[in-house]
Amino acid sequence: MTAVGEAQSKPAKLRLPGFDSNQLVLAGVIFAALALSGGALWLVSESAILVASFVGGVIVLAAAIYAFVRLTAVPQSDEMAPPDWSVTVAAIEQPGMAIAITDRANRLACANRLYEDWFGNNVSPPNLKLERQSLEALTRAAREAWRDGQAEARDLVAANGTSGWHAKAERAGRGDDYLIWRLRVSAEADPAQDVAEWIGGPLGQLLSRAGIEAALVAPDGMMRAASQGFAERASGDASATLAGQEFVAQLRTDDQDQIFFAREGRKGPPQTLVQVPLDTLANDQPSAANEASSLMLLLEKGVGIGNQGESAGAAATPQLEALLGALPLGLAMTDRDGRFLFGNQAFLRAVEREEAGLPQYPSDLVVREDKSALADAVRRFGKGPASNGDMAVRLGAQPDDPVSLGLAGVRGLGEAAVLLSLTDSTEETKLKRQVAQATKMQAVGQLAGGVAHDFNNVLTAIIGYCDLMLLRHTPGDSDYDDIQQIRANSNRAASLTRQLLAFSRQQTLRPEVLQLPDVVSEVSQLLKRLLGEKITFKVRHDRDLGPVRADPQQLEQVIVNLAVNARDAIQASGDGTGQLTMATRRVTARDIQKMGTDIIPVGDYTVLVVQDTGGGVPQAVLGKIFEPFFTTKEQGKGTGLGLSTVYGIVKQSGGFIFADNIPGSANMPAGARFTIYLPVHRGEVAAAKPEAEKPASEWSGGGNVLLVEDEDMVRAVGERALTRSGYTVTTASDGEEGLAAIANRGPFDLVLSDVVMPGMDGPTMVKALRKAHPKMPIIFMSGYAEEQLRKEIDIDDMHFVPKPFSVQQISEVVGEVLAKSRG
Template sequence: MDSKQWVMLGGLGAALVVSAAALWFVSESVILSVTFLGGLAVMIAALIVFGRFSTPATVDEMAPPDWSVTVAAIEQPGVAIAITDRANRLACANTLYADWFGVGASPPNLALDRPSLEALTRAAREAWRDGQAETQNLMSHDGTTGWHATAERAGRGDDYLIWRLTAAAEADAALAVSEWLTGSLGQLLSRAGIEAALVAPDGMIRSVAQGFAERASGDSSATMAGQDFVTQLRTDDRDQIYFAREGRKGAPQTLLQVPLDDLSNPDASGADEATSLMLLLESGVGIGGQGDAANSAATPQLEALLGALPLGLAMTDRDGRFLFANQAFLRAVDREEAGVPQYPSDLVVAEDKGALADAVRRFGKGPASNGDMAVRMRGHPDEPVSLGLAGVRGLGEAAVLLSLTDSSEETQLKQQVAQATKMQAVGQLAGGVAHDFNNVLTAIIGYCDLMLLRHTPGDSDYDDIQQIRVNSNRAASLTRQLLAFSRQQTLRPEVLQLPDVVSEVSQLLKRLLGEKITFKVRHDRDLGPVRADPQQLEQVIVNLAVNARDAIQAAGGGTGQLTMVTRRVSARDIRKMETDIIPVADYTVLMVQDTGGGIPQGLLTKIFEPFFTTKDQGKGTGLGLSTVYGIVKQSGGFIFADNVAGTKSTQAGARFTIYLPVYQGTVPAPKTDDALPASDWSGGGNILLVEDEDMVRAVAERALSRAGYTVTTASDGEEGLAAIANGGPFDLVLSDVVMPGMDGPTMVKALRKAHPDMPILFMSGYAEEQLRKEIDIDNMHFIPKPFSVQQIGEKVGGVLAGSRPSE
């Protein structure tokens, strides 16, 4: 015991003696005092003994933990590790985590895009609940960097989460190749006599295998990143390639360049614009090299290399027979199940067989060189692909290396872009033709109306004139379909519920389909409202139903089923689809599915083209689906067509899916027309008629003059302004929109400076909605072409009645 303990013990003993003396003085009993003193002495002795055997507390349990050892322990190459507490505060992290994310941020609150933040937050909740969690494909804000993350609960009280984040190498295929080279695969190649390096388009080294670093620099651990690849090699007077460090003392090398064009740079068009895998092969390495055991053992290793690369590679002998092909090559030529054919020419169309066979023999027997040629595969004869060829030496007998990239997705994207461009061009052409044709139809229908005013039913010419008028109206409906396809027709959009539109046409559809076709309708709950023209949506549904009926009847028997389904698709569902076509938003979807056998795969990209039809000649115009396409696109929606496989209870068929965006604003009150009916207007008026087409101007002038109006005509905007300046005030300006020189909107903007309240009535074959987007003019009205004599009279009377000042 130390001095403090002795002092305390002495004080305690003195207190015991004083206590015993006080007890004797009170009780005058010696026995009682001695007994009391002895009991206390035994108790004190027991406490002393217990204190000697007890372990003093030497550690302050409340002191904060020392994380330095933990930080040293979690330093792992390629893995960013962070430890967080229950409040998501960063307790410690390794160096790689600090380099990637900094020490000011902790999971799950990292600098990621919104979907990645949501996925990381869900992983944190799962880890606290289940003990561990995992999430993949986390992307940074700019979308250039990706990670995979795992979280694991740890600590004596399970109060911490251990996060491990690794880079997603899939985001950069060249990075994946780089990791293979610097790993065990690079060592395997070096043992087989093959040195490899990954070289950027500017000729600088990105990474090398350890064997390449040893032979080029003398240090197997050197990365050599940023050094010029060419300076690591040299050639002699016979153009043989050696490592610059070894000179002619080393073995000659054969250089093979494998461009990773569609992996590291999708826009690259050749090896000079892409990261390349450079392979240096020693003489005597490879397949059939003088029959020695070393070369035979190297064959599986070389095949393992080629099989691991993401680029499609195959090897042939000098006579053109296949020796090997990796899975990427077989996938690109659609031979994964059938296996490797005997000759490369077996993969291409008959017209390309001879050219490919000659090229393989030329590269196999000539000097070491490389090149490429365009060929057409048997499975896709309309889509030429680029096949790379390289003569390989140093693998025993001469061989030819073939390289082919699986570009099916790129080809499909090109087809979609070309189809969209063609559809846009055809739409513009259709819109222009329809506009000009509407002018002609306006004159024909107008003159028919004027002639019918002079002929009564029963007259010899009445029926003929009426037939001309009916056929003209049929032609007008065709132009409306063309305008619908080109998205230039006049729409009257309303905020509505899609099931209500389906219900309106259900009875009509049952009559159209007949008794042999079953019609089923299913509606989802909580559907959002959409903004569209209800009449045009009805036309969409009817057109799709008629096509389904014809498909079912053509399939044989005429018995089948047509199903219409409405569904609610949220923005989260669109985000999960990972599509670049549909913007992320809430949609109401209409699916129309039949059992008519489906659409041939080769026609799926053509069905929305105008005048394209699979029906017999004379039984279809080819405008039905093009009209559907135009109405849906003009309503801000999207339409897709695909085939649905059959089941035990249903047959295969086609499915059309229409996405209409949910209307997010308040539902507007129905519009009221304050204009009085034309029959209530009898005040006449002065009208300025501006129209560049002589026949349309003549018809409109005669129709309005017969209705009691005073009409002044002008052939363009300049004449219209001159008439207003010289002819006095007008009650109404009736003008075409598109005219040579000064068009209608320009003329109206100029005259409104002097006459701000003058009513304007535009007439055009284009869409009213498009017109209102381009110009914003108050007191503006619209009448679409073609129109009849009665329609133009009623419209003018209604506009004048509505603009009459109130009494």
């Protein structure tokens, strides 16, 4: 524990009588009086002995008094002695909460043990190591607390991003010279602490006026907080803090098991005790602070729910309804027969019946399989002894997500016999679904990338053999057209693999700094032909749009895919007439802040909005439209890769895409809207580079080429293609064979190698041979994306050819690399 004030006290200064100016003057006056008295005595007696004896006696007496005062002088400090913090440190020890006290210079005066464990004993709250925004929020809270008396800073994040806190500062002390800081971990936010603050404030006073006293009791039976009315009746002082005292010690019972306040005894009215467990406030993951904390309500006789003679449908009294309605926990009550009496708004939200209201029985809220179990549990708690427990049920509104329903038998509240508690987990369930969706999309993306790689190997062999067969046939032959059809379908399959790579965000992007309206203009003529004459195509652009950095070809693919989807939706919704609108907009950082979204980082964006009048996307499938192979079109009319490709390209370009439905109006039918946010590029815009002219003649000097490929089909195609182009080709099936060929047959003019192979892969082989032949040209071929491979391989002076490739492409790439290496 810290008590910084004790260590900062200054050494005391000893002040002795006779050392200041006033006392010296007084001593001079006494000395003069002594001299005059001695002179008068001499004139009267003319006896030197008598005068000497008188003066000596007076001097001895003065010396004795001076010595006595000197020995008994008490040292005093120039400043007020520092406060004794030991009592304060003992008082601020609270479970689950770090507490510190700082002075006006933001120096740490004292802190409890939890604060020291989290932050150390020499760092005050305004100087904690936090992220920039969190540190600014905490500093602002300190200023507001000094000015207004209290302030709060929420969701503070540590500099390393591993922890977060909620902080509250309150001015206190003699002269308001200190700030009391209370910090608790936000990830373990203690809802019971909020309940403690409520019952200690105006809500507790309101309940006391209605004859209801409230106290928050920890799992060990010690009170964490109590209302002012409870404190006054238990101790006689409304301002007394009862935290840390045993709850049962404040009460007593008589021989009839009636409950009274211990201080009042039987002179006071008997009380009815109602226990409200708060454990489900922790979202099924209770913290140590509120694992079994309970809200204890003491109701005077006559304050309750109905009377014994009232009907089973009697409603709760307004006082108790007000209490249950103010709590964040969903609470409802039933009678002994299991019929609902009351449910607060949090309970209605949790069961998604805010408009319909409660049914007659709790079993009507759950799926059919859980009805009998819940009905039996409610009857058991209603007719048995007072107890509590919980059970897992599946609500009819959320059949896939089990929830924990708390049950507690209550007595003394008229017809109310069972208290049901249910946490409103709407946001938590939504977050779980989002996380599950993101995990599924990531897994599917990895699978798509792997499938694309293997499929590209197969397509390389098919396209290669088609090219070799076409070299032996001329147009007009019976087989020529068939081979061309095989090759065309293979190229179509290759475009599908590129879409898979786009979805998995592994395609090769060649980003440029460009203006989004220019890309829309480039593809507008193509879109008009795709849409046809019945669909009106409109384009609108904002002014002062910021440039974006993206691959123009990929952006064109995004626009075309969205336009094709819109065309199909319009044609399927009616007579085929409709409208497609594309608009670009300028969105500033301030606009993003006003949106209040946690998905898009604050910044400037250029936005592309694509809106159609095709009736919109069904709400049930709106969250699935970006999944691969999911389509709303008829079987055989869609691959389900269009929107997933759009999603992958946008995300890999650093942007965001959202889909929603636009309700219809008198002037515009309903439709779907896709909004794409691309961050504005900050930096110099490079001038457009002229296209490089292709060399007039390719390399024709031949050479020795080492071809390393584990797939037999691809290796055979590559060997035949390069041999026909005049190269001497040596083949190997993996990296070990490649190194052996180099060692046994001497250096080669060029190495053409696959990347992923069993045993030793291509990059490992190249790094080994570069030690002996550092200048040897290397060409990697792979079905994976070039950009991703370059990041992982990290080898200088390497070239790349993507699969699938044709016979002409592989020959051209080898010729260009050899020509470049030989000058």
